[in-house]
Amino acid sequence: MRIALFQPDIAGNVGTILRTSACFGVGLDIIEPCGFPYSDRKLKRAGMDYAAEADVSRHADWAAFRESRPARIALLTVDGDTALPDARFEPGDILMAGSESAGAPPYVHDAAAMRIHIPMRPRFRSLNVAIATGIALGEALRQTGNWPE
Numbered sequence: 001m002r003i004a005l006f007q008p009d010i011a012g013n014v015g016t017i018l019r020t021s022a023c024f025g026v027g028l029d030i031i032e033p034c035g036f037p038y039s040d041r042k043l044k045r046a047g048m049d050y051a052a053e054a055d056v057s058r059h060a061d062w063a064a065f066r067e068s069r070p071a072r073i074a075l076l077t078v079d080g081d082t083a084l085p086d087a088r089f090e091p092g093d094i095l096m097a098g099s100e101s102a103g104a105p106p107y108v109h110d111a112a113a114m115r116i117h118i119p120m121r122p123r124f125r126s127l128n129v130a131i132a133t134g135i136a137l138g139e140a141l142r143q144t145g146n147w148p149e
């Protein structure tokens with residue numbers, strides 16, 4: 001199981017996900033361009049000293065990412081046709097989240113084996129990307145038996 005972020009816009013969210021990645025021993029792929037310099041202090045602040053322990057790969061673009069990570073993609077998207085409680089994860093899955101501003105484009109939706117929405121109350125548009133990733137990662141780790149000992 002790995003997490004992937006498609007062209008993230010907000011440094012603090014990436015730092016929060018880096019910290020999550022380190023805590024659970026789940027690798028993180030960042031598909032660039034990002035909407036901020038990777039040296040942004042908000043990323044460092046949210047990632048704290050944990051970020052140094054994360055297994056992070058940065059990819060110049062979508063093509064470079066797919067070349068190095070051909071595994072099955074489970075895409076988190078507000079337009080998903082599979083509700084998180086119905087999603088069936090496999091240990092090698094890449095759990096991908098879209099950008100804060102635009103989500104993920106159609107070609108990323110097309111490449112995904114599962115397009116997953118996290119059910120919410122009516123009228124609410126979306127969750128923060130780090131929260132959505134954390135909720136889905138917890139379910140994926142539970143299903144695949146990969147919670148740390």
Ligand SMILES: C[S@@+](CC[C@H](N)C(=O)[O-])C[C@H]1O[C@@H](n2cnc3c(N)ncnc32)[C@H](O)[C@@H]1O
Binds near residue numbers: 077096116
């Ligand atoms: C702030 S949301 C993006 C909202 C964007 N305007 C859109 O229409 O996709 C950022 C990312 O968090 C994840 N996310 C947020 N809420 C979600 C939900 N209820 N179900 C699935 N993914 C969600 C998705 O990966 C989304 O691309």
